[in-house]
Amino acid sequence: MALQYLVTIDCARPEALASFWRSLLGYADKGAPDGFESRGEYLRSLGLTQEEIDSGAHAVDPDGILPRIYFQQVPEEKVVKNRVHLDIVVVPDGADEATTWAALRSAAQRAIDIGATHLNDSDDPEDPFVVLADPEGNEFCLV
Template identity: 45%
Template structure:
């Protein structure tokens, strides 16, 4: 039986990191629970004090196809390279110069949103199609593939 997957990020600022990834992936914040017109109203009803409202955040694929991303506040900072990372498929079906041009265009957009460019890996056929490594605003590595 197939399972739904949620990808969880430990972070310092869940609201900011969820906003970044929503822009990267074309995701959105989930709707507030039924019967509430906003998350603030729902959190008020749940008794969550204002100073705790950035303890967690999430974003979802508006089409319902991709995994939910969940962001949880943790006290410690990132201390090592990710063992798991996201590959953002920005150039499917393209190769060579066209692929790398599409990846560069997307890298420029993401850097403007707060990503940091780390490295460009040139195509190396037959197995290496080329990709760009970036980090999100909290230094989590991801690839444009």
């Protein structure tokens, strides 16, 4: 049996980074349970302080199929290249080179418009991708 997993990203500003990733991926915030107006209200009902509530944020696939992402506040800044990164699939299967690069450039521009930084483009025609960084410097690829 395959195991389910979620991805946890260490960061300085969880809600801001979660907002970027929600926008990029078409994800949503983790909603409040029935009977609560907001997730914050729910967490306060459990006795969490505002500081504790602000120390984490979620991005969830609205269809409940793809992995959830949790953004966890940590005191230290990112100092080296990621050991793990996300590859975001934006190119349709079987696309020709022109269609591939058009899809990659369009998706890269959209990511830049919401706060990403362009780092690099692949120069391998067999393996095209674009490397970007999120607003806190975490690298990811568009493939």
